[in-house]
Amino acid sequence: MSTARPTTPSDSSQPEGSSAAPTRPRMRGIGRVLVIVYAVMALGATGRSFVQIARAFDQAPLAYTLSAVSAVVYIVATLALIWSGRPGWYRVAWVAIVFELAGVLIVGTLSLTHPALFQHQTVWSQFGLGYVLIPLFLPMAGLWWLVVHRPSGRVPAAAPEEAAA
Amino acid sequence: MILWFTVVQLAVAVSAGLFCLIMGFAGKRPNDWTVGSLALVELLLVVQVVMAIVSPFAGNPALGDPLEYGVYLVSAVLLPIGGVVWALLERSRWSTVILGVVALSLAVMIWRMQVIWTTPVGG
Numbered sequence: 001m002s003t004a005r006p007t008t009p010s011d012s013s014q015p016e017g018s019s020a021a022p023t024r025p026r027m028r029g030i031g032r033v034l035v036i037v038y039a040v041m042a043l044g045a046t047g048r049s050f051v052q053i054a055r056a057f058d059q060a061p062l063a064y065t066l067s068a069v070s071a072v073v074y075i076v077a078t079l080a081l082i083w084s085g086r087p088g089w090y091r092v093a094w095v096a097i098v099f100e101l102a103g104v105l106i107v108g109t110l111s112l113t114h115p116a117l118f119q120h121q122t123v124w125s126q127f128g129l130g131y132v133l134i135p136l137f138l139p140m141a142g143l144w145w146l147v148v149h150r151p152s153g154r155v156p157a158a159a160p161e162e163a164a165a
Numbered sequence: 166m167i168l169w170f171t172v173v174q175l176a177v178a179v180s181a182g183l184f185c186l187i188m189g190f191a192g193k194r195p196n197d198w199t200v201g202s203l204a205l206v207e208l209l210l211v212v213q214v215v216m217a218i219v220s221p222f223a224g225n226p227a228l229g230d231p232l233e234y235g236v237y238l239v240s241a242v243l244l245p246i247g248g249v250v251w252a253l254l255e256r257s258r259w260s261t262v263i264l265g266v267v268a269l270s271l272a273v274m275i276w277r278m279q280v281i282w283t284t285p286v287g288g
Contacts, residue, residue: 029259036251036263040270043244047236054232 027082034145035081037138041131042074045123063122066107070123073100077142087151094146101139104128108136166282167216167225171275174209178272181206185265194256199264200249206271207245213275214238229281237281241274 027035049067057064073096080093108127111118118125128135181202188199217238220226227234248267252260 028255029257030262032251032255033259033262033266036248036266039247039251040244040266043240044274047240051230051233051236055230 027084031081031145031149034141035078037134038074038078038081038142041123041134041138042071042078044131045071045074048123060118063118063125066103066124067122070100070103073103081142081145084146084149085151090146090151093142097139097142097146100135101143104135104139166213166220166227166279168279170209170213170216171279174206174213174275175272177202177209178206178268178275182265182268182272185261185268187265189258189261189263189265192258193261194258195253195260195264199261200253203245203249203264203268206268207242210238210242210245210271210275213278214242227282228285229283230286234278234281237274237278241271241278244271244274 045067049064049071052060052064052067077093077096077100080089080096083089084093104124104127107118107122107124111122111125121130123131123135127133184202185199188196193199217227217234245267248263252263252267254260
């Protein structure tokens with residue numbers, strides 16, 4: 001997958017009316033596609049989790065708790081990716097997406113080795129098979145994005161944003 | 166839901182999705198056609214909302230869980246709005262790809278809604 005940034009004129013480094021310092025990489029290009037996929041997963045997971053808990057939490061508290069946790073993780077990951085130009089949110093994105101990947105792998109494995117625990121479907125059951133394996137590949141794409149798009153520079157002692165403001 | 170209308174919605178949403186994906190990967194920025202295709206999907210969803218409210222009174226109740234159906238429908242109506250706003254914050258080919266992703270996601274949601282409407286709870 002090419003990591004070249006699109007060079008359309010609209011992708012100039014001007015912040016679009018925001019007060020973001022120019023040294024922060026903006027969420028742009030293919031990263032925005034990543035965000036929308038995360039947002040759709042967050043929307044779906046939240047809706048499903050809400051209905052499951054409202055309707056039948058007693059029937060499968062473990063599975064439905066996992067649904068709720070996955071919904072929260074997707075929401076946090078979506079927001080953290082949008083703001084991942086800032087070092088703080090960048091770290092949050094890492095935590096959320098690693099947690100998400102671990103969740104898919106662990107729940108996916110358990111749903112196959114201990115199916116009795118997961119008689120009710122969750123987003124991460126069978127490695128996200130119910131969602132065309134998107135839950136499995138999405139965190140991998142997210143981690144790739146984070147590795148390639150670190151916020152410029154470490155957290156500086158003298159913040160360059162103050163100098164640029 | 167009414168099957169033929171669902172089929173129409175699915176056809177429009179899938180077509181819009183493929184259209185936008187192709188245009189996006191071909192390097193086209195969002196234009197009236199790509200954004201318009203999402204607007205058409207949204208319009209059909211709004212019609213679907215009206216139908217979902219009226220249908221039970223016309224002898225066509227939801228067989229599945231109305232809460233689940235309602236959550237899907239509300240999510241589906243809101244998604245194009247948020248998705249188009251997000252896509253148009255930046256006018257690039259990826260914005261068009263985003264429109265395609267949204268349209269295909271809506272197609273999946275529409276299909277799920279049809280299943281929920283026609284599948285008795287516990288089935």
